[in-house]
Amino acid sequence: xxxxxxxxxxxxxxxxxxxxxxxxxxxxxxxxxxQAQETFRVGIVTFLSGPAAESFGVPARHGAEFLIEQLNRGxxxxxxxxxxxxGMRIEPIxxxxxxxxxxxxxxxxxxxxRENVDAxxxxxxxxxxxxxxxxxxxxxxxxxxxxxxxxRIFEDASYRxxxxxxxxxxxxxxxxxxxxxxxxxxxxxFSMINQDYAWGQDSRSDFVAAMQQLYPQATAxxxxxxxxxxxxxGTEISALARANSNVIYSSLWGGDLQAFILQGAPRGVFxxxxxxxxxxxxxxxPLGERMPNGTIIGARGAYGLMxxxxxxxxWFFDGYSQARGGVYPVQAAYRxxxxxxxxxxxxxxxxxxxxxKKPTPEQLADALRGLEWDSPxxxxxxxxxxxxxxIQTMAIGRTRWDAARRQVVIEDIQRFAAECVNPPANxxxxxxxxxxFPGAKCDTPGN
Amino acid sequence: xxxxLTILMDGLIYASWLFVVALGLTLVFGVLKILNIAHGSLxxxxxxxxxxxxxxxxxxxxxxxxxxxxxxxxxxxxxLVMGPLMERYLLRLxxxxxxxxxxxxxxxxxxxxxxxxxxxxxxxxxxVSEPYQLFGNVAxxxxxYVGYDFALIGLAVVCGIAVWFAxxxxxxxxxxxxxxxxxxxxxxxxxxxxxxxxIAFTLGIFLAALGGAFTAPMISVQPGIxxxxxxxxxxxxxxxxxxxxxxxxxxxxxxxxxxxxxxxxMPEAELFSIYLVMAAVLIFxxxxxxxxxxxxxx
Numbered sequence: 139x140x141x142x143x144x145x146x147x148x149x150x151x152x153x154x155x156x157x158x159x160x161x162x163x164x165x166x167x168x169x170x171x172x173q174a175q176e177t178f179r180v181g182i183v184t185f186l187s188g189p190a191a192e193s194f195g196v197p198a199r200h201g202a203e204f205l206i207e208q209l210n211r212g213x214x215x216x217x218x219x220x221x222x223x224x225g226m227r228i229e230p231i232x233x234x235x236x237x238x239x240x241x242x243x244x245x246x247x248x249x250x251x252r253e254n255v256d257a258x259x260x261x262x263x264x265x266x267x268x269x270x271x272x273x274x275x276x277x278x279x280x281x282x283x284x285x286x287x288x289x290r291i292f293e294d295a296s297y298r299x300x301x302x303x304x305x306x307x308x309x310x311x312x313x314x315x316x317x318x319x320x321x322x323x324x325x326x327x328f329s330m331i332n333q334d335y336a337w338g339q340d341s342r343s344d345f346v347a348a349m350q351q352l353y354p355q356a357t358a359x360x361x362x363x364x365x366x367x368x369x370x371x372g373t374e375i376s377a378l379a380r381a382n383s384n385v386i387y388s389s390l391w392g393g394d395l396q397a398f399i400l401q402g403a404p405r406g407v408f409x410x411x412x413x414x415x416x417x418x419x420x421x422x423x424p425l426g427e428r429m430p431n432g433t434i435i436g437a438r439g440a441y442g443l444m445x446x447x448x449x450x451x452x453w454f455f456d457g458y459s460q461a462r463g464g465v466y467p468v469q470a471a472y473r474x475x476x477x478x479x480x481x482x483x484x485x486x487x488x489x490x491x492x493x494x495k496k497p498t499p500e501q502l503a504d505a506l507r508g509l510e511w512d513s514p515x516x517x518x519x520x521x522x523x524x525x526x527x528x529i530q531t532m533a534i535g536r537t538r539w540d541a542a543r544r545q546v547v548i549e550d551i552q553r554f555a556a557e558c559v560n561p562p563a564n565x566x567x568x569x570x571x572x573x574x575f576p577g578a579k580c581d582t583p584g585n
Numbered sequence: 586x587x588x589x590l591t592i593l594m595d596g597l598i599y600a601s602w603l604f605v606v607a608l609g610l611t612l613v614f615g616v617l618k619i620l621n622i623a624h625g626s627l628x629x630x631x632x633x634x635x636x637x638x639x640x641x642x643x644x645x646x647x648x649x650x651x652x653x654x655x656x657x658x659x660x661x662x663x664x665l666v667m668g669p670l671m672e673r674y675l676l677r678l679x680x681x682x683x684x685x686x687x688x689x690x691x692x693x694x695x696x697x698x699x700x701x702x703x704x705x706x707x708x709x710x711x712x713v714s715e716p717y718q719l720f721g722n723v724a725x726x727x728x729x730y731v732g733y734d735f736a737l738i739g740l741a742v743v744c745g746i747a748v749w750f751a752x753x754x755x756x757x758x759x760x761x762x763x764x765x766x767x768x769x770x771x772x773x774x775x776x777x778x779x780x781x782x783x784i785a786f787t788l789g790i791f792l793a794a795l796g797g798a799f800t801a802p803m804i805s806v807q808p809g810i811x812x813x814x815x816x817x818x819x820x821x822x823x824x825x826x827x828x829x830x831x832x833x834x835x836x837x838x839x840x841x842x843x844x845x846x847x848x849x850x851m852p853e854a855e856l857f858s859i860y861l862v863m864a865a866v867l868i869f870x871x872x873x874x875x876x877x878x879x880x881x882x883x
Contacts, residue, residue, distance in 0.1 A: 186708075187808055192708045367812060367813045368813060369813055369814070373596075373844065373848045376591050376845075376849070377849050380588070380591060380728065393810070400717070400803060401803055401804075406722075424710050428712070
């Protein structure tokens, strides 16, 4: 049996091929090494001081730090297990949001022009969001608003470079009204106390409109608008007590909400009226047994104690709690996490389309527009504002102090599908509510 | 009638809280001619130290009414440490400079103290709500009030009378009044003006810290509580007349009643009502209600 003929290659040709292969390998390794060392700089703007720090700003910072550390180690679960953003190490630059909208505009310019960040993820205050969005657009730089609630951002303007990866305040108030209606809560009369700025006023308008639809016979009594950071609510509590409504609604948050509860509970107003709070999950741990039992609360999403039991959520909830000495994550930590996961998904989508290069702001914007991704708080869908505004699952529940566990627990949780409590893409929130929620899809429970 | 009584009571409760803080502010201005923006930070520090002290007392088994002593000791401690330190080693360096310079110095101090508070106590809230329940509830005008609120009215009355009595009925007080009217003349008569400055400033800080300490049980003590109190305190002493104790009392009552009336009758005008009253007073009494027009010294 003869051996098959071996192709004869000249020694010189062989040496040439080996040299070419070695050169290609060297170049390939160098390129791979360059990508491994390349970083993606993210400006993260959150309250590190001031009254919003404790409840929102610092939990958001902790959430971002936890997630970025996990992503940079490639330790996050699939589909987020690629190191950093598309192999690029994430380098956060954290900036304090305190100081007012004018300062934030300047800080945003600094982040883009001096710190050369590739993207900014930030802003808790609705006032700050309204101020910085046009600036990012003017500079043609990529911006994700991760927390602020006013619906006006994408309802009053349209942007190419600006996105919001969490739902706006409309769903909080529509879900609250739906929750009460589903349980036949007596809400023949209701009173309200909200802060006198964009968040408080927009929340109030949405709640009133939702109540008019679901409780058409209900009448509003006291309608209070104390200033942000008032601290003293004795007079407001007297006004609420005098009104003696069936329901007291509030979008107060942070230290203001805690002071309101501490001053109102001893005067018995929350025993005579059903307290309904649109964004209160973050005060449950600090207030503990001071939190009135039976309060109906929202968390601006299906977050924390109201989140769904998914592998991704278990990883985040347990990992964050462990890193923070037993303090579990609340809404702001969830929202910054879903923003950064959305950014990761957009970066990697853009890189897949551009041959693996770091994406430009335009490529990032194209990638994030209309995107959907999983987060610890559920599926995030960029369905409103021409694909720039997210909708997500919403949850409402009732508080109860669990003496054995020494913590407030949330019971009777109802989850609402995103499209049950958010307007369709072609309608403004107020118009949608006033028209009786046309197109709302409430048959499927939230995931 | 019931509404009027509710407005009156809510206004007085708010005024009592405001008066204790504004009294310190107006005293410092009267003696040192300094508009102390850092006054709000000392209010916050008083609240923080009180929260820590009440917790410490509770850990020693000294709960209940001992908490009130802890809060009082907290205010005294803050005043004795911060008063001499700030007056002697900072403000004194700027005496004789333009009033705007002193205003900026106290503003800088305000910013420094805000960060110092965060460094010491962090950003997490402190709760000492137990003292708020000490006096039970009181029914008034068909509503329930917390007895602690009435205790605050008593505290404000005691503070006002004590400061007025000390200034007008004691020898030391008359010396302070002499410095208020003319520090140069007082110095030439042998009064130790520096000492008077330090004592008056320390007393002013004590009142700020006392306001903070006794407010601590009603709120979650956390960064940012200093801002709102200083703004509305300025409104009070401008209405009453800078440096006037009677003015601070009347100013606090006016602001308290105006705010309470607005919340009950026209909530959207709550903030506006305070500044409307202030503007109205200044139109007719540019120097404030209790400030006499003074001849300019050359």
